[in-house]
Amino acid sequence: MSLTQYYTATSLDGFIADPDHSLGWLFSRQQDRGGPLNYDDFIAGVGALAMGSTTYEWILDHEFAGKDPSEWKWPYDVPGWVFTHRQLPVVPNAPIEFTSGAVAPAHEQMVDAADGRNVWIVGGGDLAGQFAEDGLLDEVIVYIAPVTLGAGAPLLPRRTELELVELGRNGDFACAKYAVVRT
Numbered sequence: 313m314s315l316t317q318y319y320t321a322t323s324l325d326g327f328i329a330d331p332d333h334s335l336g337w338l339f340s341r342q343q344d345r346g347g348p349l350n351y352d353d354f355i356a357g358v359g360a361l362a363m364g365s366t367t368y369e370w371i372l373d374h375e376f377a378g379k380d381p382s383e384w385k386w387p388y389d390v391p392g393w394v395f396t397h398r399q400l401p402v403v404p405n406a407p408i409e410f411t412s413g414a415v416a417p418a419h420e421q422m423v424d425a426a427d428g429r430n431v432w433i434v435g436g437g438d439l440a441g442q443f444a445e446d447g448l449l450d451e452v453i454v455y456i457a458p459v460t461l462g463a464g465a466p467l468l469p470r471r472t473e474l475e476l477v478e479l480g481r482n483g484d485f486a487c488a489k490y491a492v493v494r495t
Contacts, residue, residue, distance in 0.1 A: 313428070314359070314423050314426045314428060314429060314430055314431055315430045315431070315450040315451055316419065316422075316423075316430070316431040316433065316443060316448055316449050316450050316451075317354075317430055317431070317432055317433065317449075317450060317451040317452075317453055318432075318433040318440040318443070318449060318451070318452045318453070318454075318468075319351075319354055319432055319433075319434075319453040319454075320434075320435055320437075320440075320453075320454055320455070320467070321338050321454065321455040321456075321457060321485070322454055322455070322456055322457065322467040323337060323456075323457055323459050323460055323461045323464075324456060324457065324458060324459060324460050325460040325461060325462065326466055326467045327461045327463065327464035327465055327466060327467065328435060328436060328437055328464070328465050328466070328467055329370075329436075329464050329465040330461045330463070330464040331461075331463045331464050333366065333370060333465070335370075337457060337459050337461065338457060341457050341458075341459075341483065341484040341485060342483035342484045343455070343482050343483035343484065343485055344482050344483050347480070347481075347482035347483065347487075348478075348480030348481065348482045348487050349453055349455070349478065349480060349482065349487040349488075349489060350482065354432075354453065355432075357429055357430045358390055358426075358429060358430050358431070358432045359390055359391075359425065359426030359427055359428065359429025359430060359431070360390055360391045360392065360393075360422040360423070360425040360426040360429070360431050360432070361388060361390060361391075361392045361393070361422075361431065361432040361433075361434050362392065362393045362394075362395065362415075362418070362419075362422060362431065362432070362433050362434065362439065362443075363392065363393075363394055363395070363433075363434040363435055363436075363439070364394070364395050364396070364435060364436045364438065364439040365394060365395065365396035365397075365398060365400060366435075366436055366465070367434055367435040367436055368394045368396070368400060369400065371387065372400075372401060372403075375387060376403075381401070381403075381404060382404065384403050384404060384406075385403075386403045386405070386406035386407070386408070388407075389407070390407065390425075390426075390429075391407045391408075391409070391422070391425040391426075392406070392407060392408045392409070393408070393409050393410075393411055393418050393421070393422060394408055394409070394410050394411070395411055395412070395415070395418070395439055396410055396411075396412060397412045409421075414446075415439070415442045415443050415446055415448065416446050416448065419431070419443065419446075419448045433449065436465055437465060437466050437467050437468045437469050438466075438469055438470070440452070440468060441468050441469060441470030441472065442470075444468070444470065444472045444492055445470060447494060449472070449492050450491065450492055451477075451489060451490065451491055451492065452468070452472070452474055452489075452490045452492065453487075453488070453489045453490075454467065454487070454488055454490075455482065455485040455486075455487050456485060456486040456487070456488065457484065457485055458484055458485075472492060473492070473493035473495055474490035474491065474492060474493060475490060475491045475493050476488060476489075476490055477489050477490060477491050
């Protein structure tokens with residue numbers, strides 16, 4: 313059975329990006345690629361993903377900067393949905409669908425596309441919150457960095473009840489997996 317998981321990193325004060333949408337604070341931290349709740353083990357179980365337009369644009373700006381669109385190679389080989397109300401650049405041959413609708417109908421398509429694997433809510437926090445509000449988010453897996461940002465994009469800007477199911481240390485990060493509590 314597919315799980316819908318929000319896998320992300322946050323500052324100690326609860327921001328997934330600083331006010332300028334920078335992740336510099338994140339990439340300067342040490343982690344063990346084989347340690348607790350690591351990305352490689354996580355991504356091996358992912359069959360579909362969803363992200364908001366800000367996350368999509370961050371990937372475009374950081375993965376493809378200075379490259380001709382014909383040279384762009386999408387970093388994920390699973391089907392993806394980008395939630396947006398704007399026209400965005402298209403990555404050639406990427407398995408991406410742009411949607412401006414509610415999360416529930418798209419989630420059904422994602423679960424079908426995942427074919428028994430998990431659905432990853434890449435970001436942002438508001439999108440993950442929409443899935444949670446609709447009862448569609450199962451887990452929140454978060455790396456907590458030893459830094460405070462003071463402002464930025466919040467981890468989850470909506471109330472979500474969670475239950476801690478796993479806790480560990482991975483390099484500089486405290487790592488936690490939470491089950492979403494259905495109320």
